[in-house]
Amino acid sequence: MSPTSYDPTSHLLLTPDDHDAPARVARLRELGIGDAPVPEFDEFARRLAQITGAPYAMVNFIDENRQYFAGLYTPDVDQTVELGPNQPTAQPGRVMARDHGYCPHVIVRRKALVLEDVCDYPRFAGNPVVDEIGIRSYLGAPLIDRTGMALGTVCVVDQEPRPWGRQGLETIKTMAAELVEQIHRMERGA
Template sequence: MSPTPHNPQYDPTSHLRLTPEDIEAPQRVTRLRELGLGENPVPEFDEFARELARITGAPYAMVNFIDENRQYFAGLYTPDEHQAGVELGPAPEAPQPGRVMARDHGYCPHVVVRRKALVLEDVCDYPRFAGNPVVDEIGIRSYLGAPLIDRTGMALGTICVVAQEPRPWGRQGLDTIKSMAARLVDQIHRRETDGL
């Protein structure tokens, strides 16, 4: 696919691909509906996000499900635990993350499409990621995320942590985020088995 000004997946000024093409999105939406996920907060996922933030030492943690147009944080932990249900967007002061974010914001869509964990100790060190809207709009400088690979083989979404300053996540951070993702997938499967 060549970069063109009419293709919204490319930044016309730099021709860097900002949001990856996600051909699994329609099937993911169907699977998320089967699981009853991606439309409402899940208290146990909020608790999971809290634990993820504690373990990694990150100020923000999310359990994120992604459809064709948006990301939904069914689990969310923020420093003041203000968990608003509004869309995240530009604001004159530093905004708090809400439950909904556009699909072209952040790094989780990359994790879902590549189906691998992503470690960005300083997003500004990576030209491909430095131009993401979350850098300027909410000051994100560091990201650590892993995909939630369902028993069907589908990447349902991600778990991630972010910080507003560079963080040396290292190999330990990568191992932690991957093991926590596997743990949450087991929890999702238990919910499915229990009919939740």
């Protein structure tokens, strides 16, 4: 019998395995979205921020290595900064590493995620976005299209804890469904 070492943090999977990523990338290519800004998605993110009162909102598509915010709303004018591991004062930008943030969890879980204060959850408190940009609260939902594929997410974040509650959960789920319908209309060319 070989000795086994115990790792108390092994249950804290910071970035979940995403076995659907290759199929998602193929579906996003088919739709022509996920790797460039889309003005309609920027407008959607602006409206999402306005509805929730959050300072940051995103329409996020995730591949094997990165996240791409095809829709982005920030309180700052410049929305082109890339967020990476060596930028401790970075603001949310269009590209983010896959191991940053909470959307990778939403896409794998295929369910909305409400984190009123990320520091209340050891699994999420150690995420790089907490220290790099001061994210303290998150509200996100998956974009599940007509094929059953989780294409991406819609989310809002704040640098302060937020009592999103049941109303926040219902709002983000409703907004995700609305955006999926918009994507389907784009696909049909309507």
